[in-house]
Amino acid sequence: ILNVEQSPQSLHVQEGDSTNFTCSFPSSNFYALHWYRWETAKSPEALFVMTLNGDEKKKGRISATLNTKEGYSYLYIKGSQPEDSATYLCAYNNAGKSTFGDGTTLTVKP
């Protein structure tokens, strides 16, 4: 079983704060790294697909970077809003199937 780790496990911030969290994964045989957002009572929703070392992706106030050589990806949220509260999952795709981290649960307080 591949080891995909996310940190921190949970995070509480005030509205307007910027925050970031980490996903680490095996650096060998890398194929793709996916980020998902999972809001309570909803299905996980795809945020980013990252495939190349040095990739940077952005969607609104959320962005992500990828370092395949050292095996990590960062997810950044600028100016957090209460609607950003969710669990953020990363998934390491190798040999066709994805191994998920345990997620980082973000709570943004108004």
Place this chain on the structure above:
Amino acid sequence: DGGITQSPKYLFRKEGQNVTLSCEQNLNHDAMYWYRQDPGQGLRLIYYSQIVNDFQKGDIAEGYSVSREKKESFPLTVTSAQKNPTAFYLCASSIDIGSGGYTFGSGTRLTVV
């Protein structure tokens, strides 16, 4: 609208009974997956299917069975051999096995009493 549907949302069964969870997609995706989530843990892969009439064991396949007779459908049976069946089950699909990028269903919460 295209999507992936899991039913039922909540399911209760007596210990020792087999139970089948439904997963249907109309996205024309080739690949489908079943994951399990336990409290405080991430998603763990039970079974996946790359194409019709083919499926592979994931990391925690013991006590489960699947079939893929139609492209649209990938039902999961939780058998009496599964020692801790109470969990949240998520089904997902993707265009093909290599593209990652999953579309998820809304999940089924199974409680065995």
